[in-house]
Amino acid sequence: MTIDILERNNVKILGNGTKPIVFAHGFGCDQDMWRYIVPNFESDYRVILFDYVGSGKSQLDHYDANKYNDLQGYAQDVLEIMDALELRNAIFVGHSVSSMIGLLASNRDSKYFERIVMLGPSPRYINDLPDYYGGFNRNEIDELLTMMQMNFIGWASYLAPIAMQNSERQDLTDELEKSFCSRDPHIARQFAEVTFLSDCRGDLPFAPVPSLILQCSDDSIAPIEVGNYLHAHLKDSTLQLMNAKGHYPQLSHPEETTALIKNYLNSN
Template identity: 60%
Template sequence: MDKQQILIRNNVKVTGSGSVALIFAHGFGCDQNMWRLIVPNFEEKYKVVLFDFVGSGNSDIQSYDPSRYHDLYGYAQDVLDICSALELKNAILVGHSVGATIGMLASIQRPDYFDRLVLIGPSARYLNDWPDYIGGFEREDLVALLDMMDQNFQGWASYLAPVIMGNTDRPELSEELKQNFCATDPKVARRFAEATFLSDYRKELSKVVVPSLILQCSEDVIAPLEAGAYVHEQMKGSEFRLMDATGHCPHLSHPDETIRLISEYFASTNSIQESELHT
């Protein structure tokens, strides 16, 4: 697949005017439009790269291959393909939810492509593994959700969207997420959900060598505090920030706080890099 085909496959959009690339990787059931409230704040200083995972948004659905995307490594390869097509090096990847996990997997394979990671609501495993690990869900709960997708996709979307979004006082947020779910091919969404929610990438965390910021919402039923803390504990060189934001999508529900914490992290790491240059 040539460079142009890759850019079409993942509906890649490039904006901004900076020399450092800032790549945004969306979460399950979402697309690049979910970043619209925070992207404008970074376009002056960064080359912003937006894309849709295959099967999401305006990606090329004809490129969807069940064998390639049966686990998250296929999606991670898409990220690496985009970096190669755009000739990116030392980029910063901002990943939300499963997009954070995919970004971590991509960075393990090609750490030279990435300077830093920003992981919003990450989880290496959504299933509880008692007594040592809390992911937030019991297997029977997730199996029931997957069965609901098969039997009543609209009903599944209506149920899960408010659970993920939280912030019940702002129903328009859940409605947007529901519409995103419903715009996805049900079979593709079902396979992506299984690859996401039944996965276990805990053993991969220690392989991440790229400095990372973990943003954890204070109340998040999808990626609870214990899951985010576990990612932080296992990833050397990571920083952990507990947000005032609630729900699982702070870039939509609490964009100002999300922008502030990301900007503070960039400023602090830039200061460290500058001081190292002068020593």
């Protein structure tokens, strides 16, 4: 059976430019999370949006628990999308875990990538003290995963305000909670486990392309120590500290997010 990659991942292509820029959403989200950013790139770029299998309007019947039990399964899908669209030297903008998915994909086949923009990235969420601070103890992650299994709706209402971290924008917290709740609970929990238990630190030295690390000033999911670690271990990386707070600056601070991405792309 031939899989239609573009249908599987609900790929959308926008824009009037020729230079490809791929926007990859994070855990618990879908391509709609980029809606405030994308219009700013449509005049100069060929904009590619997609949903990971299990998210958004992807085809759920293609979800394979064995394949997606590792971030490499998602990286494989990224490469398949880029191959199907015959992309070369694309800009890859990854939010949260997608930063590492993009890194893994570029390590496997660099011809598709020119640069990677990492928005709120983390190579490892769990502390590995004293050498590495990821922001979470293992028992905190285990409790989060247990909560997802026992009370999925409760988990979503608990995590959304913590991750969004913009209390004056209740609409954004509500949107994130709704996005979390719209997922298949079993798929969402597996993606959460794969994300929060991942360790991509060993993959960093092999990064084949330059990267921009956009580090939010107060991010409960990816603290500043993580951004500094990435910058120290990713060759040819640029670290930019944002004024934005929270883990979703593309929603809460789209103007700043857009400006920093454009400044980076135009200055290199």
